Amino acid sequence: MHPRQSFVLAFVAALLTTTAACGRSDDAESMPSAEFTQAMDRILQERVPGVQVVVTADGKHTFHTAGVGNVATGGLISEDAYLRIASNTKTFVATVILQLVEEGEVGLDVPVERYLPGVIAGNGYDGNRITVRNLLQHTGGLPNYIDPEKIAKSIGNRYRQPFDAEQVVRETLRANVPLGEPGTQTAYSNTGYLLAGLVVERVSGQSIGTEISKRIIEPLGLTSTYYPEPGESTLRAPHMYGYDIVDGKLTDVTELDDYGVGGADGALVSTGADLNRFFIALLAGRLLPPHRLAEMKSTVPSDLPLPGLRGIGLGLFRYETSCGSEFWGHGGGAPGFGTIGGVTADGRAVTLIANYMPPSEQAMTAMGVARDAALCAK
Structure with a gap:
């Protein structure tokens, strides 16, 4: 056959x-x-x-x-x-952020600019007006970096290179104007969670994967x-x-x-x-x-x-x-x-x-x- x-x-x-x-x-x-x-x-x-x-x-x-x-x-x-x-990953990331909030290392209502200076800037964006809470709740007015057409073209592609979250964020913000004023509307944004991951990395000095493993996967015995x-x-x-x-x-x-x-x-x-x-x-x-x-x-x-x-x-x-x-x-x-x-x-x-x-x-x-x-x- x-x-x-x-x-x-x-x-x-x-x-x-x-x-x-x-x-x-x-x-x-x-x-x-x-x-x-x-x-x-x-x-x-x-x-x-x-x-x-x-x-x-x-x-x-x-x-x-x-x-x-x-x-x-x-x-x-x-x-x-x-x-x-x-996107279930987002719940893990938000949990890590809230653990850091409890430890006094991150503030939910603190501007992202404090943790990632200069990353959210230009083309109508201001990191001083978007808070960590906005990132976690999709209320930052941030566009989605994921483009369905690009994903469709990427399927089957065997070329590999490390995923650079900060680069992806910067390119996305340069190419798209804000969706609205921070805190005024809900717009699901994968870009916001790339930023949340970067906040964890800047504050902890470790990769987001390492922090998720140390704080969630290992304590809960999630061996799979x-x-x-x-x-x-x-x-x-x-x-x-x-x-x-x-x-x-x-x-x-x-x-x-x-x-x-x-x-x-x-x-x-x-x-x-x-x-x-x-x-x-x-x-x-x-x-x-x-x-x-x-x-x-x-x-x-x-x-x-x-x-x-x-x-x-x-x-x-x-x-x-x-x-x-x-x-x-x-x-x-x-x-x-x-x-x-x-x-x-x-x-x-x-x-x-x-x-x-x-x-x-x-x-x-x-x-x-x-x-x-x-x-x-x-």
């Missing part, structure tokens, strides 16, 4: 695969509801090869998988597979989470395979150039189980004292069309499920990968993983339905 035929057949098999529950033997999680199963199938119908939902409750993980994790072999998404968690080394664009094994459409064909885009990997805005690699552990620990107060966690959960209106999103805090989103319960989390999307999830008040955590960044509003809606069904299940 021609390799291309094998590829097509494997992809078709992904679309026809029914939802399978892959819970560990010591889990008491009930079987998926019809609503959950239908939502998982709907995600696959939107060209997504595979999806996995990780439910964590009472310290136990349950895995529900549909479709395939590798379209070439037909293999499932494994429970321990690394993936790019993209890491911040890539400079220029490290290949996922470590075992890893998920991520897919996108390139030249009209479904293509493996697991290996990205550094433009696609990013920095403090989205570079972290993890697993669904580790991501649940992190959000559970954060919301339980294991990383921040109560008053800092309360600041993190103080929200402004959202400008993002995410299912159930009700407000944006400091690197943390407030959602409401279809069954009316509140939960907190983030989410992330990068070429080849998409994640949504969060933690309810009773400590139930869900992370939904797709090996294709949601390609349509219908796919995103179906992901939200599956997530809610998992969060609302008892």
